[in-house]
Amino acid sequence: MRTQVCIIGGGPSGLLLSQLLNLKGIETVVLERKSRDYVLGRIRAGVLERGMVGLLREAGCAERMDIEGHPHEGCNLSTQHGMFRIDFKSLVNEEVMVYGQTEVTRDLYAAQDRIGATVIHDAADVAIHDPKSDAPYVTYRKDGVEHRVDCDYIAGCDGFHGVSRQTIPTGVRQEFERVYPFGWLGILSETAPAAEELVYANHPRGFALASMRSATLSRYYVQVPLSDKVEDWTDQMFWDELRRRLPAEVAEPMQTGPSIEKSIAPLRSFVCEPMQFGRLFLVGDAAHIVPPTGAKGLNLAASDVHYLSRALIAFYGAGDRQGIETYSATALKRIWGAMRFSWWMTSVLHRFPEASEFDQKIQESELLQLEEVESARRTMALNYVGLPY
Numbered sequence: 001m002r003t004q005v006c007i008i009g010g011g012p013s014g015l016l017l018s019q020l021l022n023l024k025g026i027e028t029v030v031l032e033r034k035s036r037d038y039v040l041g042r043i044r045a046g047v048l049e050r051g052m053v054g055l056l057r058e059a060g061c062a063e064r065m066d067i068e069g070h071p072h073e074g075c076n077l078s079t080q081h082g083m084f085r086i087d088f089k090s091l092v093n094e095e096v097m098v099y100g101q102t103e104v105t106r107d108l109y110a111a112q113d114r115i116g117a118t119v120i121h122d123a124a125d126v127a128i129h130d131p132k133s134d135a136p137y138v139t140y141r142k143d144g145v146e147h148r149v150d151c152d153y154i155a156g157c158d159g160f161h162g163v164s165r166q167t168i169p170t171g172v173r174q175e176f177e178r179v180y181p182f183g184w185l186g187i188l189s190e191t192a193p194a195a196e197e198l199v200y201a202n203h204p205r206g207f208a209l210a211s212m213r214s215a216t217l218s219r220y221y222v223q224v225p226l227s228d229k230v231e232d233w234t235d236q237m238f239w240d241e242l243r244r245r246l247p248a249e250v251a252e253p254m255q256t257g258p259s260i261e262k263s264i265a266p267l268r269s270f271v272c273e274p275m276q277f278g279r280l281f282l283v284g285d286a287a288h289i290v291p292p293t294g295a296k297g298l299n300l301a302a303s304d305v306h307y308l309s310r311a312l313i314a315f316y317g318a319g320d321r322q323g324i325e326t327y328s329a330t331a332l333k334r335i336w337g338a339m340r341f342s343w344w345m346t347s348v349l350h351r352f353p354e355a356s357e358f359d360q361k362i363q364e365s366e367l368l369q370l371e372e373v374e375s376a377r378r379t380m381a382l383n384y385v386g387l388p389y
């Protein structure tokens with residue numbers, strides 16, 4: 001088959017890119033390795049930046065988000081001194097939207113179905129061919145039959161473990177990485193959220209986060225050693241540890257219940273440069289990973305889609321190649337800004353096993369600055385709601 005843009009990966013970045021391009025008459029084919037049910041079974045991000053909210057509305061798939069999503073005008077930080085609020089509205093006149101990535105992906109699939117976009121599931125052995133040529137193509141296998149997609153451009157939206165980044169030769173790509181000495185044990189429970197807004201806790205026993213998906217679905221995390229396995233933790237052990245780390249005014253009234261999802265995610269910061277190789281463009285987790293502390297992973301995928309969709313629309317609409325030629329540099333500037341913020345928020349809120357007493361005092365001073373200095377809170381708010389596109 002032939003198309004204009006072949007998109008590898010049917011997660012949020014691939015689907016959002018496909019939706020935005022199709023709405024401008026640009027033909028796409030999405031190749032997704034897994035089934036739709038499998039993709040929709042993953043529990044991931046929960047906070048959408050203002051930029052992503054705008055993109056979803058532009059893509060015509062924000063109706064349910066605007067009804068069921070929860071705008072949040074602030075979040076809370078808890079330290080040994082107590083809890084204080086970062087007031088996004090008063091500091092930067094912005095808010096974020098609390099609405100799960102699973103629901104975003106569900107809405108994107110529904111929007112793609114409505115416009116009859118081509119999304120091929122269970123596409124195995126996807127391989128990229130001749131990305132440096134003027135006639136790149138992609139092959140895949142489905143039901144034991146090999147298929148070929150000839151295209152003008154390829155968007156690698158296939159996540160950290162996908163095939164796209166590996167297609168860029170090791171001598172060409174440069175990778176930057178920091179692996180953190182702990183993970184996040186997360187649970188989803190059909191309980192009322194412990195607080196109206198998110199609570200990020202820095203506790204001597206480790207980090208904890210109280211988040212939510214709706215008025216009846218809560219999402220919680222505690223920092224755990226990398227050696228921990230999810231089977232080491234019963235639900236009761238999790239609730240007890242979470243109660244120890246959250247501030248008393250949040251922990252005491254907290255409703256507990258059985259976990260409906262429980263998993264441990266490792267934390268890393270990772271960037272691949274460049275994000276393009278000939279007619280192949282990397283998008284989202286295929287190019288970068290952030291620790292989830294700053295709620296940036298999904299949102300960075302959205303800003304990549306913003307830049308690439310506009311570049312391709314300008315090219316197909318007016319023959320303007322400028323966006324295509326500068327995509328990597330443009331996307332990386334915002335990526336490194338969010339990479340820094342996610343690293344900073346992780347450094348300030350977690351307990352590091354190898355931290356010296358001096359390191360600990362510096363961390364406490366950083367948190368005290370946030371509590372006492374408005375400009376420090378404003379800088380955090382500006383980054384948390386999302387740097388401009």
Ligand code: FAS
Pocket residue numbers: 008009010011012013014031032033034039043044045046047101123126157158159160161162163265283284285286292295296297298299301
């Ligand atoms: P995705 O990984 O979502 O999607 C890639 C798609 O490509 C997948 O559907 C995959 O099946 C498919 N694929 C892979 N290889 C392929 C191949 N060879 N051929 C065809 N298809 C292929 N971010 C936050 O902001 N907040 C969070 O709390 C948060 N929690 C997370 C928890 C976990 C366990 C993980 C793994 C990530 C978390 N993230 C979080 C980050 C996450 O939300 C990503 O940033 C987001 O999914 C990025 O979207 P995509 O770039 O579309 O990649």
Ligand code: PHB
Pocket residue numbers: 044045046047198211212219292293294295
């Ligand atoms: C979540 O709700 O899953 C979530 C929210 C904020 C974060 C990380 C995860 O920083």
